[in-house]
Amino acid sequence: MSNAPKNKRPTKRWTPARIGIYLFLISAAAFFLLPLYVMLVTSFKTLDDIRESSIFSLPATLTLEPWAIAWTSACTGLECTGLKVGFWNSVRIVIPSVILSILLGAINGYALAFWRSKYANLLFGVLMIGVFVPYQVIMYPLVRLLSTVGLFGSLPAIVVIHSIFGMPVMTLLFRNYYAGLPEELFKAARIDGGGFWRIFIELMLPMSTPILIVATIMQVTGIWNDYLLGLIFGGTELAPMTVQLNNIVNSTTGERAYNVNMAATILTSAIPLFIYLASGRWFVRGIASGAVKG
């Protein structure tokens, strides 16, 4: 997103057209913010308050209890240990998956951009199937494959799975970035006698900061928000936060504690939302590079 140049200063005149523009934007903003507002106010209400009032009304008495329950003691099926279990599972899944998938994408992109081998380009062509292939097509064979290797339902399995599903887009991202760097740099390094890995580690990686930021934002939000892969490859032990959230909300025992459910929902979205707000412009850059969410 380029910022508007200086001569594009907002005009000061309030014509009917200008008022119309702002009315449209403010109504649209209201539509986008409404669900967030409802979640927030409901998460601070008591259950009696929810029964008595409209979902749009402010809490009669502020209570923090729903948040505490959601975090420490809400029931996900049989266990009643709250979302914190899922939160730490998600952290354990996200950190190695993000590091591995970005590292592999960077190595692939570097090899493709500078080490022109026919064989690498052929592999890249095959890998591009992965950008568009629906998860469902290759999911079952992957389950069988991991069961055969004896990894199914373990942390290494889910890290490998996220790396497999992340590789096409990551490779594309880094390949395009490295293709934009001046080739003379690489040639000079070759003349100086740098080998494959040395040029990568000492020259290319230090120059990759912007694309590393974009890749990290994409992978952290993408893997944190993943539901399906976590559900199928994580098993019960490693259920990520999104899967636990779904279990908490859809566990039909007694009365639905909407305030707890909404607090749990906000907690699950907290990390990606924080990353998004802290990195607005970079986040958009990742989208523009053709991120495809499953």
Place this chain on the structure above:
Amino acid sequence: MRKQKPGKRPNWGLHLALLPMAITAIVGYLATLLWSIFISFTSSKMFPNTNLVGFDQYHKLFASERWQLSLQNLALFAVVGISLCMVLGFLLAVFIDQKIRSESIFRSIFLYPYAMSFVVTGLVWQWMLNPEMGIQSAVRRLGFESFQLDWIVTQDKVMYCIILAAVWQASGLVMAILLAGLRGIDEEIWKAARLDGIPTWRVYLNIVLPMIQGAVATAFILQAIGAIKVYDAVNSMTRGGPGLASEVPAKFILDHLFQRGSIALASAASVVMLLTVVALLVPYYYINKHQAAQKNAKA
């Protein structure tokens, strides 16, 4: 191109580096894809077997009412949902492009749903549209006793609820992509149009829109592929209900793989999904190529 001279030592560093990509591409994508295609021609139920039955599974699939329903739902979701997303996204981009104040605040508000999980989107809208506690009950409390908004529990309306949630989630994405396109347009075009006295809306529709068709195509393809894969939102919002009224292909496949033990049927369905994606991408690829060729011809 660097040519490998005969007798030259192979580049072990490069080969080692390409190993993960080779394994992922050949085993992770190619072999699994071929395996799924092969299984779709067998009689596999709970466990894969190699008993070939030709196109039987495909006949069974298209005779299945549940699959037909999921295809109809997907068609509705794609046509209505993508149109709404594109129109709303384009409008938002155009209005933000009017040199407004607090532009970054508006941008952040329109795009934040895209940062959240589809599971979250599904849950939030499920609560908003729930007749007992959501918008319907809120409006009734205001004194409009006969107000009705029970689409989410109505079989022939439930897909529109899922469309609403999807539009809320993805319009900001369309806005971001199109806005990037709008910002790339030369200021001179606007000056010329102003001199000719063409109204702004006509400039956008007849001059600017054709100029940003690349961004429009990208936004469309992202939406279309997202629509084909739609699963999380449906699962958390309606679980395919009421009845089977909001069943979608992705959910059909997963249910048959992991709950109903019809692996071959699910594989046949996934091959149909794959062909749909290919059918979408081939024209996109050729249009891109054609445009690149035209640009080169002009240069």
